[in-house]
Amino acid sequence: NAGVTQTPKFRVLKTGQSMTLLCAQDMNHEYMYWYRQDPGMGLRLIHYSVGEGTTAKGEVPDGYNVSRLKKQNFLLGLESAAPSQTSVYFCASRGGNTEAFFGQGTRLTVV
């Protein structure tokens, strides 16, 4: 039982490049989330999903897109990376109105 797995763990992008971060959970959870965490700050919600095929905007959705084609996977896409998107990205999932389980994070640097 791996829980929540994020791929990749580290990535360096050039400005304007695109990439997709993958989050996979094996707990059959309905809800999944993408957060970003910047130094000295808390976690800010980018997008989330309350079930397969659904997505919703969080607090800081601009510059990101998401997809939830399969219940166990939640993808976060950056179409044209900017230095302001340098951050640590965390994925989380939960079964309902309960605690969320987090992945170990993806450290993204945009140069």
Place this chain on the structure above:
Amino acid sequence: GESVGLHLPTLSVQEGDNSIINCAYSNSASDYFIWYKQESGKGPQFIIDIRSNMDKRQGQRVTVLLNKTVKHLSLQIAATQPGDSAVYFCAENLYSGNTGKLIFGQGTTLQVKP
């Protein structure tokens, strides 16, 4: 608006003392609150939670208090240990209308002095 904030960015305590970390929330529709601990380089880990129909919940060495009147949440850690040094976040679940939206505060760094 929707926001969860913490009163103090850093808390320094002596080993063995009790720690109290505070959190203010602004959305009266929030029905569930969670405290997380985050160690350097790791993802947040669940500590304890409380639902809006309760005002106190206890775990092992931790207690969460909820005051809905003033929209305030606190985490109490008894007999603080060096291993408790971390950043602590409160999270607020905006479950009304089945949104499932989970919002985090900025975090408080807890430093435990030996």
